[in-house]
Each structure stands twice: as C-alpha cells, then as structure tokens.
Amino acid sequence: MLDLPCKLDDIFREFSRGRHLSAQDGDIYIALEQRPDDYILLFGRLGFELVHDARGFYYFAGSNRGIAGGIQRLALFVYILIDWLADSGESITEALAGKAFAVDALPHLASDRYRGYLAHVDVENADGLADIIRTMDNFGFAKQMGDGSFRFLPPVHRIVDACIASNRETVPTDVTQEPESC
C-alpha cells in the first residue's frame, strides 16, 4: 500500500476549488507543512502544480478561465485599500500582516476617485464590497472575523506581487519614481 500523506482528500478539495492554505487553516496546513515535498510530488504526478510560498502558504497554480472578472475585483479592492493606507500614513506591512479592518469603515466608496476605479469592475455599493470580501475569504486571501471586520491572510501577497510584477513589465524604469497620487 502506498504511503500517502494524510488529509489528502481534504487538502485536494480545498486546493481544487481555488483556496490558498495558510496557518489559519489549522490541521490541513500542518499536514502540508510536515511533508510539503511529498504533497508537491504526489500532486505533480497527478498533473497539479502545488506551489509552496515561503511566506507561509500553499496553492495550486491554476488558470483565470471564467473568473477573470472576479480576480480583477479582488485585486482592485486590495490596491485601493493600500493606496488609502499610504495616503493616511498607515503601515502597509502591518495591514498585510493581519491588521483588522472594519467593513463599514472601508474607504472604497468614500471618495469619487475610488468609486470611479470600482465602477470599471461593476462594483458600486456595499453589497459589492461584501461579495468581494466573501470571495477573498473563500480563496484564503482574507478571513472574515464575524464582527463586521476582516483581516488579510498571507496569500494576499500574491495579489500584491502581481501588481509589482505587472508594473515592472509595463514601467521598465525605477518604480520608485514620483507617483502622482501617493
């Protein structure tokens, strides 16, 4: 009989629906952490690429087929929040490390500029924001706290990385140049 890693079915179920697993996920994350190479090998043999990010999370490399719109909303939600944190003098590092945000105090609908950005992805009201936070929770990017607040989980770094990498490609010069709105 094969020596299969434990929690295989639970882990596969979570990964296959797009979830990123981090310490927040308890037993199944611990199982991954104990034998990461075995899982990577096993899933690799089955045709799945399990990615282990050193910042403390795992996910299946996937595709954006059919969910591109949803990803745009998630990314824009995170970027607007970071832009607002920068203007407010708050620490982005602390925010990404799990600082709690009250949903009803979010800046996304509080300014014309941010509302204008969100209109591009058809988000116009608080329900739209709540949907985004719920989706982020499902994918393991954030955790809803049950008291009207949420906090980011380590996989949110993928969303942040995507912005930096995208800019590196489109703006080949130093990205630390003077921005217009920062």
Next chain:
Amino acid sequence: MSTNPIRTLQLAAEYFPLLSYMAEHGESVGLSDMRSLHQKHKPDDLRPTDRLAELLEEFGLFEKSADSDLAWEVPHIVGEFLRHLSMRQRLAAPGLLAPIIEEVALLTEELRQAVVATDLDRIRNTSANIKQALDAARSLSRENYRAILHEVMRIKSRQDNRTLRERFLFISQLHERHLAPLGGLVDVGGEMERRAAELIAVARAARDSMVNDPFIPAIAAKIVSSVRRMKDEAWEDFHSALREVTPLFRQIRRDHALATSISILLESLRRQGVKALDGIIDRLQIARWRADNVFSRFAIEDYLAGVEQHAHRPEQDPILTTDDQGSAPFVLDAIEVAAQLEADGEQPDLLRWLIERYADFPDQQILQAFHGVAENPVFAAAPGEVREFIDTVDARYTYHPIRISSNA
C-alpha cells in the same frame, strides 16, 4: 532679564507643559492663543496670562517675537534644554560632529608641541580644552541618538502625522544624510578612530617623556580614558541608532515601493479602463478544477475494470431482466440519484451508499449510477486511502471508497 537660576527653574517646572508645547512647535504665540494654551496646560492657574508672559520673559524662559511685542516664543537654548530634559532632542545637522573631531585633531597637535617643549602649563591648558571637545563630541553623539530614537518612536506610533510618501522621504534623509556620514566618522577605520588613536599616542608619549612629573601621568591617563569613552559611546550610539532605523527604513522603503506601483496601476486604470488590469489577471491565476478530473477518473477506470472481470463469470445473470408480470426493468434514474444524494448530504463512501440506498437494483445499475454521480460536476469527489470491500448478491467489490459531497 533676571539672573536667578533657582527661580527660573522653579518657573520652568511650574509651566513645563506649556513651555514644552511651545518649544516643540517652535512658533511664536500671540496673546489670545497664549490664553488658550495657558488655560489648556494650567487651567487652575490664578495668574493672568499677560502677567504670566511678562514673568516668563523676565526670567528668560520667553522672548518677544521678532515681529510683534504681543507675541512670544521659547528661546532656542531653553527649547534645547527642555528637549534634553524630556529626551526629545532634535536631530543635529549631519556635519556638526566633523568640526569637533577636527578641533580634537588641532588640539592633539598643540598637545604634541607642548609635550616636545615640556611646557607644563600649556599641556594642562590644552588637555582641559581636549577634555571639553571630547565631552562636546560625546554629548552631540548621545543627543543625536536620542533624537533618532524619538523620531523612530514617533513613526512607529504614527504620531508623526506624515503620509507614507513624506515618511519615506524623512527616513531616507535620516538614513542617508545622518547615519551614513556619521558611520563614516565614528565607525571602525573612520575619522574619529584615527584622531582618537593619534591623541592616545600623544598622551602616552607625554606620560613616557615626563614620567617623573607629579601631574603629567594623571593628565595623560585622563585624556586616554576620555578618548576611549568618547569613542566607545559614539560607536555604541551610532550602532544603536542603526539598529533602530535600518529595519524601519527597509519596511517603509518596501511599503513606499508598493504604494508607488499601485499608484501607477490606478492611474493606468483611470486612463485605460479595465484593460490596465490585464497584467494582473495573467499573474493571478486561481485553480478551479472540478474533482471529476484526475482522481475520480482513475477510480472509475478501476471500477470499470472490475465490472469487466465480473462480466466473465459464467454464473452471472443477464444484465437486464423482466419480471414474470412483464413489468418494466429496474432502471436507476441518474437525476433521482443525484437529488437523493443531495438530500442525504456528504457521504464518506459513494459505492456503499448506492448499494445500501438502492439495494433492490442490479449491480449494473448501481455502477452506472456511481459513474454518473462521480462525473456529475454538481458533486465533489475525493478518493480515500484505505482499501475497502463490500458484497452484493452478485459480487464482492474491492475498492478505494470515494467521499462525495455537493459543490453547491
């Protein structure tokens, strides 16, 4: 101005919050604003505000503003003293230490000449000046370190009220214009170490050449210990400041780079619309597989192979039979099975559930239903690790159980 230090210090103690506030803000305050500050910082004071201003001016704690006789400010030297007391020193100008070190070099040469001339009075006088210069360097270094610490704490506690961009500019300046040149002076191999070594060498030479003098050995020993103290404390202050600033500098630099990237992206979004997010989508792919792919297909292939083997058993009944009354054969409706499975909820073993739930149906129908459910995207299937077996009227099945649950 009255020269009564004791009374001056008493007044400074009595009105410390007011003086400290004005010293911190560094601006002149008119009489009406002064009344507000007076009320805020000492609400129970019986002294009228205009009288208070006159009194503080009389004892040198206030001076009249350059542009008005009815506005006052805290003199620079008093402000420095108050900041020293509350350990909230301001950052010294980056080049302030260099002239002191240069002065130490000049005094060292003067001491050397005095030693060569065995001029005792000149040696005493020069050594006193050296001691003052060394104390000034030490004090400047310590105050600079406290000022840096103060700024770091203000940033960490968000009391600096700066945006991220302003904070980045400030900490960059702190790092590059204060710490970097300071490191060049006080770190190993720097100007301070070289000058200190020269001074120690001259002091030792004085001690060796005038070993029988009743004062010189003590003077030389005092110079050497002062130099070492200054060098050690300046080095320690610099590295303590570096330890405080460097991680914060790196964090703010990282945050600032990210915020800049995001600003650029949001600006692109404003100009180009949602197309600006295409690069993000390409880099943020998410797995969304139905579990009817690899695992379930392997499992189904196993089962089909098993069915094939059972089909060769000579004693097996026909797949479809009719009853004696000519009624319709038992056919398991896939839609009905799916609805029943959804109603029963998650099952740890799909095959066992089918066999037990539809015990009256032939194996062929059960296996067809199994195939239909496992392939149905409405359900998520996951294979188990431990091999199981189950008996029906017709056969014994050995298999890996498939856990099935609704995707809804």
